[in-house]
Amino acid sequence: MTDITQTFLSAIETELQRQVARLDQPHTAEFHSMLTYHMGWTGEGAGPRTTGKRIRPLLVLLTAAASSKTGAWQDALPAAAAVELVHNFSLVHDDIQDNSDTRRGRATVWVKWGMPQAINAGDGLFILANLAMSDLENGYPAGTVVRAARILQNTCLDLTRGQYLDISYETRADLDIESYWPMIAGKTAALLSACTEIGALLGGADEGALAAYRDFGRHLGLAFQVQDDYLGIWGDSALTGKSTASDLVAGKKSLPVLYGLAQNGDFAKRWHAGPVAAGQVSALAEQLALEGGRDFTRRAADQLTGKALDALREAAPQGEAGGALFALADRLLGRQA
């Protein structure tokens, strides 16, 4: 990891704690502690593994620095905190909606404090994100603050549209491959696109570079998700034979699964027959590969990765931050597990 990335990550953590501390008030200490727990700072095992990778705020700061004439980034910190708070708001609600009891190796908020408090904790994180955005006023003209806030809110609306589709897909039998894209466009790509667009706006990029950065973020998100879907079936941890990490066991309607269902062959027949046990994962993954699902997914990921890197080159990020932005993209898109 580059030096500038380390510097940014440390500044992000400090800013996040400052934003969340708005809730550290009389009467609501326990409410505050739900959020510090979810953010990974307190509770059992708290440390780098429980905070997550902070990819989104890093994208904001790197884009701001790489598109700024002076390389300045400090004033963009509240926006970096805001996107991470939005991400975490969606995770807290997602865990309730999916009935997930662990995240990053620990009990989820709803498991520890109950569903009603967890809904409220998620709401609180989102509101803290919005308040962080208004702190941009200290470093930017009000018109820029309003524009940045509008980008983030439109993105959040996309997030809820993606979430609506994701939930409704669980019970739908008529899905085709095309159903996949609007869902991940909302769930994964929208927020990454907002990170790079807001970063470019705060860095003072011209409208052309801003559009290129936005495209970079969007394709980075799409490529990352398709790659994630690939690894969810053919990655090392999904294929260890008795692994339950496979998306096939979870019944997730990922891109390769939707491809396989569209072929209407042996894979589809087995999928419709009922839940897949861990012991059947390896053979079923092989069957899906035989029907073309692995190549199809690989090609889609490669195409999207190409588009992401093309857009980034077009944006022409500058300086040390520019180099770190390419390195981050490589790290996200080249991962093998």
Next chain:
Amino acid sequence: MTDITQTFLSAIETELQRQVARLDQPHTAEFHSMLTYHMGWTGEGAGPRTTGKRIRPLLVLLTAAASSKTGAWQDALPAAAAVELVHNFSLVHDDIQDNSDTRRGRATVWVKWGMPQAINAGDGLFILANLAMSDLENGYPAGTVVRAARILQNTCLDLTRGQYLDISYETRADLDIESYWPMIAGKTAALLSACTEIGALLGGADEGALAAYRDFGRHLGLAFQVQDDYLGIWGDSALTGKSTASDLVAGKKSLPVLYGLAQNGDFAKRWHAGPVAAGQVSALAEQLALEGGRDFTRRAADQLTGKALDALREAAPQGEAGGALFALADRLLGRQA
């Protein structure tokens, strides 16, 4: 109801529908329909009874018009829509948190579409509120838009603090009367206070009048809630003998109940003995009155009502909207059932 109030209510409904229509897009028609159902426009029995009274947006517009030199209010419409959307976001989540299956005489969103979609629908309403706020840009300088948004977000944080307390109080046995105020300050008073403060800001009120309007909203909210607590035990519908509408049956820790528990007399003994049946409501309400709970609550409501009207007089609202503001306060504070 005055003419101006009717004009405003009609404009509010149109603006709300325009804001919610952001979700009327390909792939997410059903998501949109969850929101139009909750807002009272579609589904069984849709009509004035299912939309609610729109008190909050009315307060925004009346305050804007009454504090403006020209009586203008149209540009404030997006803010009026925003506060109503915030209110409804909190209702959708509240219904899940409280396990309530009806609202305004109809099935709640989670009952119709399931808990996961209902969490997401609430999130969507809140995001639409934030987008509505950014539409203020069409009528006001960006600095005013940022200030109004900050007022609303601080208020939303107060809402979640109140909600946190409300949920945590359900299982706490050590509550005293003083526990009551921070809870209703967040749950009820904060949003009404934001309505009048934002209205005054958009109307161009000076800082003194703005503070008076904010105080008016806050005391109006507190008085309304205490009045509501009074009627929840001694109002006509709570006292009809076999009524289950009584807060005593619901086990709600309202102001009179907290007062009664602090007396540690026969009322407290009965309360601690377990759930109250509908047939016991009348005698228990009488016991609480004997111990001083009715007078105490009545006095608190009267004091807060006095403070609300004092603040409104200090704000000196002008014109037809000013008269309508006093009439609205009287209607809210003088209600008998």
